Amino acid sequence: MSSLILHLGILLAFPPLLLGVITKTKAFFAGRRGAPLCQPYYDIFKLMRKGSVYSVTSNWIFRLGPLISTAVILAAGIVLPIAVFKAPVQFGGDIILFIYLLGLARFFMVLAALDTGSSFEGMGACREATFSCLSEITIFLNLTILALLSRGLSLSGIFLGGLASSWMQVGPVLILVAASFFLVLLSENSRIPVDDPETHLELTMIHEVMVLDHSGMELGCILYTQALKLFLFGSMLVSMVLGLMPRNVWGQGLYFILGILGLGVVIGVVESAMARLRLNRVLYLLYSALIFSIFALIVILVRGHV
Amino acid sequence: MSVWLDAVLILIVLLGLLIIVSHRLGSMIQIFGLQSCILGVVPFFLYANGIEFFIIIVALAAIVLRGFLMPSFLYWAIRHVDMRTEINPTIGIGTTLLLSGLAIVGSFLLASKLVFPMKIASDMVIPCSFSLIIMGFLLVIGRMKAISQVVGYLVLENGIFLFAMLLLKKMPLLVEMGILLDLFIAAVVLGIVVNNISDEFNNTDTVQLTTLKD
Numbered sequence: 001m002s003s004l005i006l007h008l009g010i011l012l013a014f015p016p017l018l019l020g021v022i023t024k025t026k027a028f029f030a031g032r033r034g035a036p037l038c039q040p041y042y043d044i045f046k047l048m049r050k051g052s053v054y055s056v057t058s059n060w061i062f063r064l065g066p067l068i069s070t071a072v073i074l075a076a077g078i079v080l081p082i083a084v085f086k087a088p089v090q091f092g093g094d095i096i097l098f099i100y101l102l103g104l105a106r107f108f109m110v111l112a113a114l115d116t117g118s119s120f121e122g123m124g125a126c127r128e129a130t131f132s133c134l135s136e137i138t139i140f141l142n143l144t145i146l147a148l149l150s151r152g153l154s155l156s157g158i159f160l161g162g163l164a165s166s167w168m169q170v171g172p173v174l175i176l177v178a179a180s181f182f183l184v185l186l187s188e189n190s191r192i193p194v195d196d197p198e199t200h201l202e203l204t205m206i207h208e209v210m211v212l213d214h215s216g217m218e219l220g221c222i223l224y225t226q227a228l229k230l231f232l233f234g235s236m237l238v239s240m241v242l243g244l245m246p247r248n249v250w251g252q253g254l255y256f257i258l259g260i261l262g263l264g265v266v267i268g269v270v271e272s273a274m275a276r277l278r279l280n281r282v283l284y285l286l287y288s289a290l291i292f293s294i295f296a297l298i299v300i301l302v303r304g305h306v
Numbered sequence: 307m308s309v310w311l312d313a314v315l316i317l318i319v320l321l322g323l324l325i326i327v328s329h330r331l332g333s334m335i336q337i338f339g340l341q342s343c344i345l346g347v348v349p350f351f352l353y354a355n356g357i358e359f360f361i362i363i364v365a366l367a368a369i370v371l372r373g374f375l376m377p378s379f380l381y382w383a384i385r386h387v388d389m390r391t392e393i394n395p396t397i398g399i400g401t402t403l404l405l406s407g408l409a410i411v412g413s414f415l416l417a418s419k420l421v422f423p424m425k426i427a428s429d430m431v432i433p434c435s436f437s438l439i440i441m442g443f444l445l446v447i448g449r450m451k452a453i454s455q456v457v458g459y460l461v462l463e464n465g466i467f468l469f470a471m472l473l474l475k476k477m478p479l480l481v482e483m484g485i486l487l488d489l490f491i492a493a494v495v496l497g498i499v500v501n502n503i504s505d506e507f508n509n510t511d512t513v514q515l516t517t518l519k520d
Contacts, residue, residue, distance in 0.1 A: 170312075171309050171312075171313070172313040172316050173312075175313070175316075283400055287400055287403045287404060291404075291406070291407035292320075294407050294411060295316070295319070295407075298411050298415075299414065302414045302417075302418045302433075303429070
């Protein structure tokens with residue numbers, strides 16, 4: 001019971017802090033003091049209290065889109081184990097449910113963007129859908145590899161204790177998978193080499209352009225969903241890299257939290273060090289992520305570690 | 307030890323992919339130099355329990371020649387070239403990337419069918435060398451600039467060198483050194499050719515060579 005409460009508590013409360021860490025790291029590299037770590041929380045609470053403005057051309061899909069996507073991403077979080085806490089819901093094959101829940105959330109965001117009737121938002125929706133085609137295959141392949149290595153078909157089986165021994169045998173391959181996961185994380189959460197979460201005015205942006213028309217509570221939901229999605233991806237990456245074992249709960253939990261904060265710092269460093277890629281080169285980034293995971297899969301299949 | 311060898315081999319293949327993605331000639335040459343240096347370390351991992359004098363010589367020669375001399379010659383060749391980027395490759399960069407992904411899969415499948423007479427420290431040496439060869443080949447046929455074709459040729463040669471390292475104990479040192487020298491001369495000659503093309507036409511596009519008239 002306490003593990004359930006801790007799981008839900010971390011899932012609900014922790015994600016915006018990750019955004020805060022990224023912003024703080026970027027501010028440090030730019031030589032500024034930066035917003036306080038808790039700024040995303042303040043932003044979300046502020047937006048939740050505000051009223052919304054709706055265009056006359058939009059209908060209920062526009063209002064419902066962000067709410068549905070928040071709910072769906074939360075549902076995806078319930079399937080995923082966080083740190084050493086087992087997922088509240090788990091069954092064999094919940095990998096597929098997890099990935100399709102992420103897809104469903106994106107589908108509703110795209111619908112809401114198309115509903116505004118603005119060609120600018122339509123363009124963003126088109127880009128989001130295009131890039132997600134490639135990243136979705138890559139996530140599937142990566143999770144397949146991890147499932148093969150850990151012999152578990154549910155996310156809890158994969159991320160809780162199944163991988164620690166694999167690091168000894170096929171470490172290099174797991175590094176490939178982690179690299180591929182990191183690239184997908186950057187693209188799925190519209191971080192810098194792919195998309196800039198800060199700008200609202202440039203033509204190469206992907207995710208931000210879809211949410212231009214949302215305001216008030218819906219915008220707060222979108223901000224929260226963004227943080228939540230980043231946290232889910234980061235949690236998968238960190239549990240994979242650390243190879244957590246469900247033994248020493250507090251030690252491993254602390255280890256995990258430090259890992260997540262470290263990931264936030266790494267993302268911040270990447271964002272400070274790199275410029276955004278040109279739109280046609282984003283495709284190469286996603287191709288590379290795909291090739292990394294194909295490479296890892298073929299090595300594991302040929303080696304017969306299965 | 308095998309784990310480290312695997313890591314080095316994977317890194318070499320990834321650097322090959324990076325050469326394919328980078329569109330600046332300068333960075334292509336730099337990455338090629340890095341790849342060759344890492345390739346020079348492979349013999350120490352392959353023959354970890356029996357390092358002999360000639361193995362050290364081959365490794366050092368590979369690092370110095372492939373890792374430093376050839377890249378500096380290629381730099382010398384492009385010093386006057388204005389257009390330092392590959393603009394219109396015949397096979398697009400994305401297509402080349404996907405094809406090399408297929409090549410990696412294909413070479414692993416092929417290598418799992420082949421039987422090598424000796425015991426190898428890692429079963430990834432042969433597939434990685436195959437995929438490097440195919441990547442170099444794709445670069446040679448897919449690019450327009452003479453200098454990226456030269457880099458492609460050298461990547462292909464790196465793949466052959468990786469394969470030849472398996473035979474290092476069977477093959478006389480003289481043959482190995484002869485191959486290295488040949489390759490070095492080839493790179494120098496190609497560098498001079500590239501230099502002359504760029505002096506003559508102000509760019510290094512090989513397409514122009516097909517329309518030569520006297």
